[in-house]
Amino acid sequence: MKTTTLKSLALFALVCTLPFVWQSCTEGKGKDSTVPKGNTAQVPVRVVSLSKSTSSGSITASGKLSTDDETTLGFKTAGVVNAVFVKEGDQVKKGQLLATLDLTEVNAQASLARHNYEKAQRDFQRITNLYRDSVATLEQLQNTQTGLSIAKEQLDAANFNRIFSEIHAPSNGFVLRKFVNAGQVVSSGAPILMTNGAVKGKWVLKIGVSDKQWSSISVKDKATVKMDAFPDRTFSATVSHKSETSDPQTGTFTIELEVKNEDARLATGMFGAVEIQSHEALSSWSVPYEAVLDANGNEGFVFITNDHKTAIKQPVIIESFNGKNIRISHGLEDAKALIIAGSAYLSDHSPIQIIK
The missing domain is CATH 2.40.30.170 (Efflux pump adaptor protein, beta barrel domain)
Incomplete structure (x- = not known):
C-alpha cells in the first residue's frame, strides 16, 4: 500500500512539471528564431547635398x-624598299630624297611603255602615208591613231609610277616616324615615313x-x-x-x-x-575628386543616396577636372545627396549609416 502511494506521487509530480518544460523549450526556439540572418551591417559614410553651379566659363x-601639316608618306607602287636615307628626328629640306624602291621592275615597265609608244608612232606615220596614197583605209588610220593615244597614256602612267617610287620631302621640317627599313616588301600606299613642317612654327x-x-x-x-x-x-x-x-x-x-x-x-x-x-558659362555639379570612382576618359561612377539609408551606384559624365574637384555634366539630375567618404566599401544598394 505504501509503495503504491509513492508511485502515485511521483507520477503526479512528473505530470505537473511537463508544461513548464514545454514552455521553456518553446521560449528557447522563439529566441533562436529572432537572430538575424546574413550580414546587415551598415557602412559608415559621409554625404553632401547636391546643387548645380555655374562655372566661370573656362574649360x-x-x-x-x-x-x-603632319604628312604620312608612301610609295605609289608596291615593291622592295631599296633605301631609307633618314632617321627619326632628322631635319629635312623641301625636295630632299628620303627613300626609294628597288627600281628594277619599275624601270623595266617604263622602258617597255616607251618602246610601245615609239612603235605606235611609227605605225601611225606609216598608215598616214599609205592613207594619203589611197592605199590604207580610213578605218586603219583611225585604229593606229587610237593605238598611239593608248601607248602615250601607258607611257605617262609608267613614268608617273617611276617618279613616285621615290619619296621626297614635301616641305622643310622633321622626320617624326620611320615605319620600314631597306629590304622590306611594301604594298602600294603603305606608310613609309611621317614628316611635319615644324620649322614653320x-x-x-x-x-x-x-x-x-x-x-x-x-x-x-x-x-x-x-x-x-x-x-x-x-x-x-x-x-x-x-x-x-x-x-x-x-x-x-x-x-x-x-x-x-x-x-x-x-x-x-x-x-x-x-x-x-569659353564664350558661354557652364552649369554642372562640382564634386570632390574622391567621390568619383573608376574614371575612364569622360566616364565614371559615384554613389548617391535619396533616402539616407541605401547607397545607389550611379554612372556620370565627367566635364572637367581641376586637381581638387571634378565637374559632372550628366548623371546627377535626380540625386539628392552624394556620398563622398566610404565609397570604397560600398556596392549597389548597400545599407549605409551617415556620420558627420
Missing part, C-alpha cells in the same frame, strides 16, 4: 602637341571634350597652354578647328588649338594642359 583639358594642340563642352566652344576662343617641359612658361593659343563628329572609341569631340610659339624648342608628342576661355 580645362589636356592633349598632344603636333603640327598642322605652326603648332597645334589636339584635345578631346564632351558634347556639352563642345557646344560652348567657338572657333577663335582664347586659351592658355602649360607644358611640363616648360614649367615656368605659359603659351597663348586660339581655337582653330572643331570636329563635327565624335571619336567612336572615346565618345569625345576633337578641338584643335593653334599654339603661338616664338622661341621655345617644341616637339611633336609633348603633352600640354589647356584652359579655354
